[in-house]
Amino acid sequence: MLFDDLFTPCLLIDKQKLTDNINRMNQRSKKLGISFRPHVKTTKCIPIALLINDGMIGPITVSTLREAEYFADAGFRDIIYAVSIVPSKLPRVNALLSRGVDLKLLIDDLGVAKALNNQNLNFTGKYRVLIEIDVDMHRAGKSPDDPAVIEIARILHEGQHSEFSGVLTHAGESYTCHTEEDLINAAEGERSLIVKAANNIRAKGIPCSIISCGSTPTATFAKNLNGVTEFRAGVYVFQDLFQSGRNVCEKDQLALSVLTTIISHKKNQNHIITDAGGMALSKDQSTHGTDFDCGYGLVCDLNGKLIENLFVKGANQEHGIITTQDGTDLDYDKFFIGTKLRILPNHACMTAAAYDSYNVINQNEKKIEKWPRCNGW
């Protein structure tokens, strides 16, 4: 496949930027001196997971059982499924375990801990289970000092069909930080509270082998991860406008974009219309309400160079509406119908989910690689 033959809209990966983002995080892992478990929820892509680990199969985090199965099919074995499990989903877990996949589960509830031990008469092994710890009231998990944490750990530790494997947290509130100082503090809060939860459990004589934390912002800004055994991050491989707006990355580090074609001119409204609408970009408006509001995305030329002052103002199902940020007139001669542009997304995870593959471009090469990804549950 040649670059000129790509049908729009489609996903582009700038391989150099991808590699740079990957190397940067791997260097952090070395510097921090602890192992890194990439979250594949953003890319859902085998070649990228391999690229992160020098071409070898390594530990991963997944957000769906579909991802676990997809990566298991490619040989991945050390997998944390970082969303609370419920008993009704165990048949697919059991199938993975019976294939030799070391799939670790996550819970934050005493009833589920008991159910894992009681409700699986056909299951003869032991589920390896982490407890989710909530360090910043962002999503799920028990607070580090909640006595239920010890209770759940004990049930898992003593259960016939479970093994307590450790604690896991995700400092999602770091996504709301604005300054480097806030980001450093969020990282230190995440680290200290997950270590505290682990120490509380260990003080009761229960071993706690995995202490897992991470998010792209905290993984990028943590000064140290003392006491933690592994850290995680997902969106860093692509980065996106949201991360850029929070000063987690630079705008020119964004590796993912949507290739689009100009399909119409609305001169009486100062609009350009493209074929990348809400389906192609997602309806994510996470930069909205910030001082870095990008609408549904920022606009680059075909070579990936940001075109200042343009943004995607609207997104109908299959129509993207581009105009100027300051209201000045568009130069329609420059943006003739048929022109291809690249749109930088607000939120790479959501945008990538509309596609079943990536088109990977190398600077100065016309030939592109096609990398598949999985979707669904």
Add this chain to the structure above:
Amino acid sequence: MLFDDLFTPCLLIDKQKLTDNINRMNQRSKKLGISFRPHVKTTKCIPIALLINDGMIGPITVSTLREAEYFADAGFRDIIYAVSIVPSKLPRVNALLSRGVDLKLLIDDLGVAKALNNQNLNFTGKYRVLIEIDVDMHRAGKSPDDPAVIEIARILHEGQHSEFSGVLTHAGESYTCHTEEDLINAAEGERSLIVKAANNIRAKGIPCSIISCGSTPTATFAKNLNGVTEFRAGVYVFQDLFQSGRNVCEKDQLALSVLTTIISHKKNQNHIITDAGGMALSKDQSTHGTDFDCGYGLVCDLNGKLIENLFVKGANQEHGIITTQDGTDLDYDKFFIGTKLRILPNHACMTAAAYDSYNVINQNEKKIEKWPRCNGW
């Protein structure tokens, strides 16, 4: 597949509500006395397109060439691709035409009209082309009285490789209407302006066979469609919270929902966490800023009965956060972990796009049907 075996999150269609919505629009078509061309962009589903037309293959509208190919594979022949074509996309159009598909294209630009005739040396047939008319400054198209409309029609009419087939419009601004009166006026505006555009063209001696208009709101509220040859609508088959908030339908007419499982309790925040997050529901917040703000969706029990006062407040990638609208305490005993709920989506087109199939349920039947859909471009 039995209902109890469904893996969450997944899409549910209430077949009775779907059928009722379809019948209601078909009755409008009969009453208005003109033919109806369903837009398959919402469902992208062959069984539903057949259901609309009494089990037979009928005319359809598509929003992507992928849809055109998918429906052509199933035998559909009379297709309007209702997004502006650009010359780079013609190879796939040509492939469809050479299979005998009567694929009609849409343009709003003189340069493209010329390009259709000049740039296809290998193409020996005639493209059937409609001109997009803009009746409400919503998206693409030329204003009805723009002299360019006549010019484009003439180029198409006289071109060696094109045939002018008619005019098409979509009154997208009807989505902003609030009252029945506004909706009736939007429908009449759409009708009168598209007929005006057609009459302008006919007055120049150019035949205009197709006069196509429509959107779910205007198709539902049009008092008459005199002068129009066909009308279109898409989302009406499912309806959604946005349409309901605009009084286009009742909340109990929504045929599509997302089946989800409660996976965590956050009692200290009065949250229930489910496995239907942003990926499963989409990030569409089109009810936001209206007096009918539903967050990321409203909540029904397993039988589809709306649970008053609950809504999906937040949507992380794989976590949906449900709480009460008035801030009163949740009853966690009622919503225990493992409980299945149904979420009504803001925007059915966007939500359905995350899935490759529908689970179709019939009242009082445990067995479900699985209907596939297409995605991508």
